[in-house]
Amino acid sequence: MAGRPMQIGEVAARTELPLRTIRQYEDSGLVVPSAASQGGFPLYTDADVSRLMVVRRMKPLGFTLDETRELLTAVDRLSADRPGTDAELDPDERTVLVARVRRYEAAAAERVAELRAQLTRAEEFASSLRTRLAAA
Secondary structure (H helix, E strand, C coil): CCCCCCCCHHHHHCCCCCCHHHCCCCCCCCCCCEECCCCCCEEEHHHHHHHHHHHHHHHCCCCCCHEEEEEEHHHHHHHHCCCCCCCCHHHHHHHHHHHHHHHHHHHHHHHCCCCCHHHHHHHHHHHHHHHHHHHC
16 A cells, blocks of 8 residues: 555545545445544545546546446456466456457547537637627
8 A cells, every 4th residue: 555545535635526425426336445443434645546537538528337347357367367367357358348448548539529629619619708798
């Protein structure tokens, strides 16, 4: 566990996610606190916060919770790959997982491009309103 364990309030502040949202992500299995306090309260690690940030970054791009879970599972499996040990992934599974992550990367890039286009149109609209107001 890197760093000191954090309570949910600190995690909420660091991720800018509401407590309720973090709990919903826990309930859906997207993030599982890595530790518990002596009183039984969940404690989070830097890795848990990183995982929450992945979820947070995927949401505005329109990814569903199921898609987010699928990506996190693929990333987890690839991260656990230990070549030359019992934890080594089968080459076929590794190929499938890498392809899955690549598909999400491509989808994210496409959605970012769409958002940039929307932002450009919104900025043009706001500029046209300013121009009209200046001429009024």
